[in-house]
Amino acid sequence: MTAVRVGFPRILLGLGYAFLYAPIALLVIYSFNESRLVTVWGGFSTRWYGEVLANERIVDAAWLSLSIAAMSATVAVLLGTPAGFALARFGRFSGRTVFAGLLAAPLVMPEVITGLSLLLLFVGLEESIGWPNERGMATIVIAHVSFTMPYVAIVVQARLAGFDRNLEEAALDLGARPLAVLRSITLPLTAPAIVAGWLLSFTLSFDDLVIASFVTGPGATTLPMLIFSSVRLGLSPQINALATMMLVAVSLCLVVAAWMMGRRQTVSS
């Protein structure tokens, strides 16, 4: 009787995890499949990894995706950090509710709508001011900044909400001018949140297929776009290997981001 009581929730939990992670596990396992046929196990091999790295199209797309992710994450941090400061520090300034709402909107906006509206914007801009004359990397970066910046703002705001203002006052009291306080107290103590925000933005940008598809041009194919288009032609073990590598990279980013955000407990206590 007790065995059933203990066992049943465990089984449910196992089923839940299986539902979530079995497909991913399967993908990882098949990436080590020797056989060219995706669904038939032909022995362990890492040859597809080698082929992925030798495939120029894949390497180019990966490089483009990484560059876009790094640039958009950096711009998102530069814009999102001040936004987080404004939300956490400037009290109830007029227009705060609107500001907070507009900032959070991209988080809940369907990607199709974000992508479409950005495409319309770029087309309109091209017609009226002649820029961007070609859609590609630059437009994808701009699009990615627009939906990753709120994540940075929210992470930074959360960090500042738990920030002891006395620390800044103590620094001022000890003779540090406001800029020195920002440099030596506020930024070092907010850094984990800023880094976490950068990593989150990087991951979101690196993952994005929908928005990038809308705003890209003929010359720029990101990694998710490449994977999606090649899968439409049929499953390939090469793509499994590529997807596994992406999976590892993204998980690593998220683990580091979570660890950075978790550091606030030890820092502020």
Add this chain to the structure above:
Amino acid sequence: MSRAAAETAVSEPGSFIRIEDIAKSFSGVPAVAGVSLEIRRGELFCLLGASGSGKTTLLRMLAGFERPDRGAISIDGADVTAMPPYLRPVNLMFQSYALFPHMSVEGNIAFGLRQENLSRSEIARRVDEMLALVQMTAFARRRPHELSGGQRQRTALARALAKLPKVLLLDEPLAALDRKLREETRQELVAIQARLGITFIVVTHDAEEAMGMASRIAILKGGKLAQIGSPSALYDRPRSRYVADFLGPVNLFECEILGHEPGSVVLRLADLDTELRVPDELGTARTGRAWLAIRPERMTQSIGVAPVNRMRGVLRAAVFRGESHSCRIELPNGKSVLFTAPTVVPIPRQGESVELSWPPSAGVVLFE
């Protein structure tokens, strides 16, 4: 006579910090409503008050974190009213200590020194000096979260003292410590203050703590100065019922002033149908309603022939406090009177009649 001499010394010129009629409101609610104070060089001065009395706001204005709505503050002859905190010759030890969590004990102490153009060796020398002063040398490399409460307190003190400010402000320096450590730390603070000769301004809500370390105390009430003076002057000669009660247990008797005789006031207590005489220190010719304040420990059980100042009641409660008993008697009209009897004196049993008397100088007449 000696008291008079002491008061003269206190009001002598050479006031180091001059606070002139400063006021500060927060969204229309006054926190400090016109306070003037003069604090001497090298003094250990206490700002004492209940929460909401404006003591912390006053401290923050001295540190430069709040700008007074009106009035002026000068330190050592220089007007600092509009000076930002980072330029003031003042350092503050925060109640929460506000130690920088990403710096070691050393780094915290060095922070203020690094803002000046001092050489590395000079900074290191001063940091070592401060570490030795607060006995934290062994913990120099620790981070704040690795320290005990007392160690954090000492680090915060060292950090605030490192720049050798003209004035050190301490916001409830002992509040976060447990009871035993508090007494130890209080003595340490007094010793360090005496050694460095820096003017200390301590904010506290604890009257006992204030009396135990201050050379002078300013009692704040509702954003205004209630009274200022040495601990013993405030304790023995309060000028209002609020001050009398804030500094310790006191018996307050409503009374009517009947008249004045040379050197003494004649009054009648509402609770007691007798005339009393107390020394007329205020020298005022006021008459009418007033209060007579007598500290419980100034009341003694009279044996044999009682002097003039006496009252008789029934012992209702006695609490043993080690060196004394805290007793409560009830007067015939039901009013309770407290008195403290040294343990060496036997006290009557509960329900027995007690006669209390007090020296004329123990009674203080209060008008407010």
